[in-house]
Amino acid sequence: MGEAALEAEVRALFDCADGDPHAEVAEMVDAFSAFALADVPVREPRSGLRAEVMAAATGVGVRGRPAPAAGVASFARSARLPWTLAAGFALAAGLALLSWDAERSRAGRLEGEVARLAERAEASDLRVRELASQVDQSFKAFIVWDDSRGTGVLKVENLPALGEGGDYQLWVVSEGYENPLDGGVFDTEGGKAEMRIVTRDTSSAPASAGGVTLFAISREREGGVPISETKDFVLTAAY
């Protein structure tokens, strides 16, 4: 249905005269939708539907590699090195975690939370990833990530506050994107922070991060940056 056809239907439905302004018709349309939804119980679509819809609409898999948006700076080859190193460290840290002493895992509150979440996540699409630090091993963070929806939650502990002028910035490296996605900025209070992750690409447009390969946290200037050029990631985790 084209826009003109939709508006024609709406005008007929609400008996709007041709001279009625668009805005008034639009408000009636919105009210109509609100009415329709008001008492509709939430029903969850099947988790695999998303991939099918994406393939049917775009003709490519969910994790197709979109072209970078016009005007967005490309990710310089030289800038890839820190990310490669971060990925290498994250992979090594992940392997080390596999052999972690279970008693030590239960010792810390955050580790305990990770274990409980991981147990619960096994029965869902969620994945729990603990981030490791090369800077200070007391830095703790984990991410609960829903790859089917491309969203998650970050929780950190023992990370010193940066205060005025600086922010931590989360990066999400996704197969579908040329550049690491901006996962949001935060600072800590009492060493702690929690943030819902909504990814954006380098043009600050919303981005759906499927096929995640790496999470990384960097120190950046206040408010964050479109593309990180840091060589020292505070925390990383391979997906």
Next chain:
Amino acid sequence: MSLQIQTLPPAAEGLVPFRWRERRRSDMALVVAEEEQLDSEILDGLVRRDPAVLGVAYDRYSRPLYSLAYKMLRNDRECEEVVQDTFVSLWKKGNTVDLSRGKLFSWLAAVLRNRCIDRVRAQGRRIPGPPGVEAGPAREVATAETAADLVYGRERAARVREAMGRLPEKQSEMIELAFFGGLTHSEIAERVGESLGTVKSRIRYGLAKLKAALAGEEVADG
């Protein structure tokens, strides 16, 4: 300048802006502005033919659309088909959507509604009433959350429900027949036994009250 850990307001679910910590959580106008901005960004991405943006739109609107489809069709397979058709339409025609003519969700809901009505009419069925025993194995979330909560946030959805609760039963029935039944004003007039003029004025007046509720304005009775 540190992150305050708080539960995000329901209206912000799924649309947390990049600098969300700066938001004023009770400011409904700001929430609406953010919704409009995100819709605008989605449409910009569709113009660029960015598949990832369609994914963002799906994540944001598939649940309420699916819920709405289920109310009309009561069949998961058919719901999946109409939801898929709706997003295919968005991908193909997203560049024609004009947000000055209604919110993106309203466009999607209108497309989905028409698909549902086409199916119901083609099979000689009637739009089902409230969920009953015919609903099949339920996947409805056990809480009282509604599809409106997902799109408009709890505060505005509650206002709309409150406004709906104040509508006279016949007025509410007329709007329901128009949306879910796809009936014309004449058909509604015949169905409810009122004059055409009465049907037109009651539907418009009822929707005007819902529109005010959606905008956060006080809604008068009557």
